[in-house]
Structure formats: C-alpha cells, structure tokens
Amino acid sequence: MEKRKITVAVSGLNNIDSPGPGIPVIRALKESSFFEVRIIGLSYENLEPGLYMRELVDKSYSIPLPSSGTASLLERLRYIHEMESLDVIIPNFDAELHSFIKLSSQLKSEFEIETFLPTQEQFESRHKSVLYNFGVENEVKVPFSKMIFTANEIGSLKNEFTYPLVIKGKYYDASIAATPEQAINYFHKISAKWGLPIIVQEFVSGNEVNVTAIGDGKGNCIGAVPMRKLYITDKGKAWAGVSLDDENLIKITNRVIGNSKWKGGCELEFIKSKEGEYYLLEMNPRFPAWVYLAVGCGQNHPEALVRMALGEEITPYESYDVGKLFIRFSFDQIVDLKDFEKISTIGEL
C-alpha cells in the first residue's frame, strides 16, 4: 500500500526530565503504516531538545506563548502554513490547547488545516477544579477536591479534609502535604509557578495506574492502554512503566470516553486503592509523554488521531500487548551554534 504523504505540525518538543508528548507522538507518526509524514516542530523555547532531532523533526518554527493571545498565534500559523502547507496540527501542551481549540474552526475554514481536539466544553469539564463533578457525570470515583485562592483558606481546610491532602497546580505539579504548614508552603511554591487557583484534593492511598486513550468524539473509545509506573523521577514523572492487563480499568476508560464523547487523545490518571476501587485523579486533555508505549503494545494512537482528523472512519483497537515496558533514557545531542542561532534569531530551524 502506498503511503499518503502528509505534513503534520506537532508541539511539545521539550523532551526533558519532565517531557512533553511531542517527540513520542512524532515517533508514532513516523512509524505509521498509512502515512509518510513530514514533521513540522512548533516550539516555545530555543532549547527544546526536539528542535534539534533532525531525524524526527524535518523543520521547526517558534510560536508565541499562549499568553500572547490567539491573534498572534493565528498570524504565526498562517506564515508557517504558507511555508509548509500543513495538513494537521497536534498541539500537546495543556496550556496551549485553549488557543488551538478556539482557532480550530478558523484553521479548517481558512487554511484547510485539520485538528482533532476536544470541544471547549469537554476541555473545561475535566479541569482539575471541576473534576469532582466530571466524575459524578461519568460514573467514576474522584477524590473530593476544592479550589482555593489564598493561603489563608488553608486553616479552614480541616473542616472538609483530613491530612495528608494533596496540593495541586492549575495545570501541573502536585505535592502531598502532611500538615497545614506544609500545605501553605506548597501553596506558595506551586502558585508562584502556575498561578491561581490551587486545587486541594483528598489523598487516596494505593497504586497509581494511568491510561493513554483516544476518543472519536462520537462516544467511541478508539484505543486504550493502561500502564503502571515502575520508576518515578523526583518530579513524579514515569521514567519506566509496564502495560497492564486490567479489564476494569479499560471498562472505566470506555465509560468515561463514551459518556463524555471525548474527542482526541487523553491520559486518565487513577489510584487503585487497596480495596480495588479506582479513583480518577486527573484527566489530561492530550496524549501523555509515554504514549509511545501504546505503539509498542500495538495501538498507534497518534496515527489514529491523524486518520480521524483527516476524516477517515476507523475501527477501535480491540487488544494490546500486556507486559511491555518502556524505559526512558537521556543523551546529549551535539548542536552546532549556527542551529541555535537560527532558531534564536529568525525563529526557524
């Protein structure tokens, strides 16, 4: 079968100790059996390692930070599209998704660029601050949580929570606080980095298990692979993990994706308590950085996303390999100063 040639722009090239999903998504697309993919990297910082991975990223462009607003992003994408004729864009950062969702219909009507993103309503519904309601609506247990806006509110948390509890940032970061003093400390630390509000969540003990999944937006879960972290970095990121055989977890994932009619990739983070109950801790609205494990297990989720973005009807994956491990590694790329200069000065590489 001759592969269709397409150009896909991908962000999240920060393949660092807390990696973005860009490079794993690109690896998955490069291994597609349907497409021959030219990859355009979209970067926010000049030291994102993916910028310099020439065997994976064919050309890169810097794009404005989400705080610059959608107008400047659209202008930049217009220019990139003129240069590269993009077919699909896969944004991979939580913080940029709002802008891309907002621009998705315009990208399609003006430039014929496809995306495959959740609706704004879906995106907001799984936000950490309203996850408890999301759990009620989708029949999945979620630890009780509430938003706080000042450190002064921590004193009164004892009326609703018992310690330890979890202090979480709006987009990233979470720390377990055993005392109010620790909670105040984490409040300041996390809010300084990610802003307000801070989410306070009931602590549930057990094993963390995560699922990478993809929905077609019509209530079908196209693929799902559960994983348990085997090696966790000091930032709480998986450095190694193994795919699991867990029917209940797949059932819950199908229910969440089905009920919410989720469109696009996502990661569901659960705690499995000692009693065998599953608690949804977070639903991330994009592929996780370990999504390449799904490819290794026989489910190419990024490829499925691109096929659906291009209007293809696809049948859901029905199986995956259990007991496959991913083990990350780091290595030093040697980069010519000229390359760093190019991306730093003209914003292209």
Added chain:
Amino acid sequence: MQINKNIAISESGFIFNPSNGDSFSTNQVGLEIIRLLKDDKGKSEIVSELVNKFQTDSATLEKDLGDFFLMLRNFQLLNE
C-alpha cells in the same frame, strides 16, 4: 487458596503479575510450588509432593510453606 491464574511465570523463576505490573524472582523450589498451585493442588498435596523430593520432614515443610504462602498473599499473587 488460589494462585492468580493470569500471572506469567518463566522457566528462570521470573514472575510477572499483569494486573498490577509487579515482578518477582523465585528459586526453583518457589517455582515448583507456584506451578503446583497453578495446577490447583492444595497445601497437603504440595507437602506430600515436596517431602519426597527434599531431605526434610513434613512439619518443617508445612511451616516453610505457610511462610511462603503468606509472602505470596502479601504480593497479591495468592487469593484466599
């Protein structure tokens, strides 16, 4: 008492529990006990199988087997 049927055991004594991702290593004796459990043998049957193979008495074997079962339960490899 039942060993989790879906656990994978290799010839080398490597055990993988696919439902939670845990992995363990055991020696040849442990491997044999787990195989007997997989064949739905009870404690007394396992004792009589092993007592002929090793230079030990039933009482010692029963005690050691009890300790091993406790470990298997703690590792969620054995159900009541």
